[in-house]
Structure formats: structure tokens, C-alpha cells
Amino acid sequence: MAARPGRELNEPVGLAHCRQWSESVNDNPNWERDLVEKLAMAALVEQRRARRWRIFFRLVWLVFFLMLIASLWGGKRAAERLEGSGYTALINLNGEISTENDTAEMMIEALKDAYDDTGTKGIVIRANSPGGSPVLSGIVYDEMRRLKKLHPSVPVYVVVEEMCASGCYYIASAADRIYVDKASIVGSIGVLSDGFGLTGLMEKMGVERRLQTSGANKGMGDPFSPRNPRHEAIRQEMLDAIHAQFIQAVKNGRGNRLKDDPELFSGRVWIGEKSLPLGLADGYGSVESVARDVIKSSAIVDVTPSPALPDRFVRQFGVSFANGVQSFFKTRWY
Structure with missing residues (x-):
């Protein structure tokens, strides 16, 4: 086998590299300077990279710190505003009640913050909600009625903008008056429980459901099992009981303003214009007009609390985790 040029036969590779480096050094009399320049350039590049990362992490912490301060400052400002006098307290009821x-x-x-401030001349709840949990709606309803008895001189009004349906109307019926727009959506005094069944699909795919329970009704509502008349009767009984609670709450809150209409508690909705003759609402109005013309205090202060940044983060993380592991069957009562 022929040896490579410049290398003796059977010469070790390491020695060959050393000899080649020695020859290149001899050919370049400025090799020390070149080596120092290359090392300095490599160190400079590494310093720039490390500096960029330091700046990045400092910016991240700065943004987090500013958001935390803004959250705390916002809560502080809301509390300071309650120390004023002669204003309408605004509470926003937005989205699903959950x-x-x-x-x-x-x-x-x-509600407690508004009532506790002597400057509150009246409270307006701005409603934009399709409803939600009957339990939470009932809790707010009961607390509103309790606080109203403790503070009879401070009226509470609900102003419906887009929608006040189901659980939202449950809460609204505790107010002194309800104001709507002609096109607002009002009503839906009913309860529902939804789900779906996969038994037909499973049968086509050759999948067998093997469910074991301790208790005859423990598997009620399982979407992978056939419909059970006994379970459906139990569920309907529960829905009817919650519906009766809803109806009684509305009657207690609205009193003789409600008209005798067979559709009133059927779960249907009406636009604001049609809700007035039924006694579901008391008149037309916006937040500004009610504050100005009814409460006689056009100064409006939003007292709706905002969750702190850590609470929002923890809650969002928990919701995301729950959504990821929840079962296919989800029951909602409105």
C-alpha cells in the first residue's frame, strides 16, 4: 500500500498531525498572532451570545414584574374609588356563570364593596350573559336579596345589553328593576342537561363497553352505555326540581309584575320589546340613562373586581388541565 505524500509508512496519525502543524507554523511566521486573534474572536462571539440571553431573561422578568404591579395597582385604585361620594356603582355580569x-x-x-361605601347612590348590574350554573346563580340571587334588606336606601337595577337569559335572569330577578333595549334577549326560564350517546358507533366499530358499578345508579349518564329509562326518569326529576326553584325565585323577585302567560316559564326567550308586556322587564334604558335619570347620579364607577395576575394564571392553568382530561360526557344545567 502506497504511503501518503509527506508521511512515512506506518507513521502514527497523531505524529503526522503534529508534523503537519509544525510545517504550517514554519510556513507562517505570524502564527502566534493569528491564533490569538481567532481565540479573541471566539471569546467575543461567546460573550455576545451570553449577553443576548441575559437581556432576554431580564426583559421577561421585567414584563412579569410590570404586569404584577399593574394588577396590584388596579386593585388598589378600585378600592380608592369606593371612598368617593355621590356615584352610581357599576357591576359587570359577563359571559357564562361558572x-x-x-x-x-x-x-x-x-355588591358588598358597593353597599359598604357611603357614596354609593345606586347599583347598576350590566348584564351580558347566556346563563350558566343554577347553583351559582342561586347563590348570587340569595345574597342580593339579603344585602338589599340590609341597605334598603340603595336601589339595585339590572341593565340588559345583549342578553340576560337563564341563570343571568335568575340573578336579575332579584333586582329592584330590569331595564332592556328593544332588541335585548331576555328570558329562558328553564333548565337543561345535555349529553350524547356513542353506543351505535361503538357497535359498528366492534367496541364493547365494560362498565362495573357499585350502586344501581352510579353509571347514570354514561355516554358509552345504552339509554336507561330509570336513569332518564331520575335526571328529569332533578331538572324539574331545579326548574321549580328557578320559577319560584323569579316569582319572588318580580312579584305581581309577571303576567299570566303559559309560555313564561317554558324556557323560551323574548326580545326586550316583547318582554315588557310580560312583566319580565320594567322599561328601556342603558347604564348611562339609568344612572342619570333613575339613580340621579351620572357619575359611574366600575366596581367589578379584577382577579389578580397570579390568580388568573393559576385559574387558566387549572381550566386548561381540566379541559384536557375531562370525559366525553358533560352535563350542564342552565
Whole structure:
């Protein structure tokens, strides 16, 4: 086998590299300077990279710190505003009434803050909600009625903008008056429980459901099992009981303003214009007009609490985790 040029036969590879480096050094009399320049350039590049990462992480912490300060400052400013005098306290009821949104806790907190401030001349709840949990709606309803008895001189009004349906109307019926727009959606005094069944699909795919329970009704509502008349009767009984609670709450809140209409508690909705003759609402109005013309205090202060940044993060993480592991069957009562 022929040896490579410049290398003796059977010469070790390491020695060959050393000899080649020695020859290149001899050919370049400025090799020390070149080596120092290359090392300095490599160190400079590494320093720049490390500096970029330091700047990045410092910016991340700065943004987090500013958001935390803004959250705390916002809560402080809301509390300071309650020390004023002669204003209309505004509470926003937005979105689904659920534990994820902390609806009941935030509504009750806002009501207490508004009532505790001597400057509050009246309270307006701005409603934009399709409803939600009957339990949370009932909690807010009961607390509103309790606080109204303790503070009879401070009226509470609900102003419906887009929608006040189902659980939202449950809460609204505790107010002194309800104001709507001609096109607002009002009503839906009913309860529902939804789900679906996969037994037909499973049969086509050759999948067998093997469910074992301890208790005859433990597997009620399982979407992978055939419909059970006994379970459906139990569920309907529960829905009817909750519906009766809903109806009684509306009657207690609205009193003789409600008209005798067979459709009133059927679960249907009406636009604001049609809700007035039925006694579901008391008149037309916006937040501004009610504050100005009814409460006689056009200064409006939003007392709706905002969750702190850590709470929002923890809640969002919990909701995301729950959504990822929840079963296919989900029951909602409105």
C-alpha cells in the first residue's frame, strides 16, 4: 500500500498531525498572532451570545414584574374609588356563570364593596350573559336579596345589553328593576342537561363497553352505555326540581309584575320589546340613562373586581388541565 505524500509508512496519525502543524507554523511566521486573534474572536462571539440571553431573561422578568404591579395597582385604585361620594356603582355580569369565571365570588364581592361605601347612590348590574350554573346563580340571587334588606336606601337595577337569559335572569330577578333595549334577549326560564350517546358507533366499530358499578345508579349518564329509562326518569326529576326553584325565585323577585302567560316559564326567550308586556322587564334604558335619570347620579364607577395576575394564571392553568382530561360526557344545567 502506497504511503501518503509527506508521511512515512506506518507513521502514527497523531505524529503526522503534529508534523503537519509544525510545517504550517514554519510556513507562517505570524502564527502566534493569528491564533490569538481567532481565540479573541471566539471569546467575543461567546460573550455576545451570553449577553443576548441575559437581556432576554431580564426583559421577561421585567414584563412579569410590570404586569404584577399593574394588577396590584388596579386593585388598589378600585378600592380608592369606593371612598368617593355621590356615584352610581357599576357591576359587570359577563359571559357564562361558572366557577371558572368566579362569577358568584366576584359578583358578591362587588355588591358588598358597593353597599359598604357611603357614596354609593345606586347599583347598576350590566348584564351580558347566556346563563350558566343554577347553583351559582342561586347563590348570587340569595345574597342580593339579603344585602338589599340590609341597605334598603340603595336601589339595585339590572341593565340588559345583549342578553340576560337563564341563570343571568335568575340573578336579575332579584333586582329592584330590569331595564332592556328593544332588541335585548331576555328570558329562558328553564333548565337543561345535555349529553350524547356513542353506543351505535361503538357497535359498528366492534367496541364493547365494560362498565362495573357499585350502586344501581352510579353509571347514570354514561355516554358509552345504552339509554336507561330509570336513569332518564331520575335526571328529569332533578331538572324539574331545579326548574321549580328557578320559577319560584323569579316569582319572588318580580312579584305581581309577571303576567299570566303559559309560555313564561317554558324556557323560551323574548326580545326586550316583547318582554315588557310580560312583566319580565320594567322599561328601556342603558347604564348611562339609568344612572342619570333613575339613580340621579351620572357619575359611574366600575366596581367589578379584577382577579389578580397570579390568580388568573393559576385559574387558566387549572381550566386548561381540566379541559384536557375531562370525559366525553358533560352535563350542564342552565
